[in-house]
Amino acid sequence: MFQWFGKINYSPFTKVGAFADHLKDGRLMGSRCTACGTTSFPPRADCEECMSGDFEFQEISGRAVLHTFTKIVAAPTGFEDVTPYIVGVVDLEEGGRALAWFGETIAEEEIRIGMELQVVPRIFEESEEIKVYYSLDRPGTSWSKV
């Protein structure tokens, strides 16, 4: 149910839709091509190396290093209520990158490029529908339903 992913979801239908189901259960999944073994995060259904369409989900550790970040002050439609918010791009230990918000375990003042972070599955609080995302938090932070 990829429509669960993100505060606003623009692409509910995708071959990697089960990513959001896994995220809801606390698992962060990349993809692995079953033909040649190429892995990817974010996951993709079709292998960019060998062009095979056969893939499986593979859980990743979420351990990451901050590559760059910005605090967004001028927000687009649908994000007004969380403005300002800080997004970071991290390099994942297993390869690939993720873009996400910082979680509450990290104070704005301590954010530094190069710092170690943990990508943590999250469920939005106080939302009637299921909405999942992931956040950038202090290493060792574990997923918990809130």
Add this chain to the structure above:
Amino acid sequence: MKGRVGIIGIGHGVFGRRSDATVQELAFEAFRSALQDAGIERDAVDASVIGSVPEYHKQRSLAGVVQEYLGLNPKPTWLTEVACASGSAAMRTAWMSIKAGVHDVVAVIGCQKMTELSTPEILALMGRVGEVQWESVFGTTFPAYYALFAKRHMHEFGTTREQLIEVAVKNHYYGARNPYALFRKEITLEKALVSEEVATPLQVYDCCANADGAACVILASEERARALSSNTVWLDGMGSATASMSVLRRPNLTGLPSAEAAAAEAYRMAGISAADVKVADVHDCFTIAEIMAYEDLSFCAKGEGGPFIADRQTYIGGKVAVNVDGGLKAKGHPIGATGVSMTCEIAKQLRGEAGERQVPDADVGLTHNVGGIGQYCFVQILRRD
């Protein structure tokens, strides 16, 4: 491959909030002045190519309404769209059609109305500039992506906040001297540094502004150009390349690989190097974008873009004059028109008609037009005989 392709006419409208005109009326202004500049009749035009980004217009399928209003039916037309590089994509397809021998004279029209949309409509569009599956879900915006580049560039190379804003100071300095520019006033470093935050470290003065506007270039085959015009400027290098939509799949976040590749192709085709370029219009949608452009185009070494502007190397009199028409920053950025506007400006420089903004001995010029956050890039090398 046929001979060279020449620019025989240029036309440029005033950029800004054009509440007085529809997009086809803006296109008409630019087209009429380009015909006058070329000294040719409308009948001499074999086809037109329209560069524009459709989602800003209420009118769907824009090329049709523009072609009708210009009085060019039943000649062929088509629209090109690659975000903010749509104008240069129009240039490229027109150039291709002449190189292929299909057409001899083609009008390239970049036109855009951006102020028809309401603020909520703009804000909704703003939320979908990135890759929507994995990035826009976190509320990324256009300035936010360039802010991510800026932060990383500052981290790796020690580029400073002041160096970024020096780009805006330069572009406003020249914009104040360009009658077609949206902002015709100079700014100071001190004032720019206290402007409102948009996406850290970028503030309002680091960002270009949406605008309405149109520009037109008339291209001709070498044979027709020599017959029709005595001050042709030649399109001798045409580079074009792409990079991933997602910043998660880029090799680095301190430059645009599409720009490096497009520049390499354009330099090779023209048989020149970066050092030969006297004047350039580069895609300064944000101040960091101009600094990355210096590096991607090899005007300076990687990482030295900050000191390059601080040393005034891109003012007239420096190593290479960059955006001495005000750039997107001061001229305004009607996205579909921008690439064509760049070509107009560089052609004007090579013809020696840029007035107080004229770069001395300008014989080789360059345009660098980026789509989105570098998904697309087009680099042109222009040369006079």
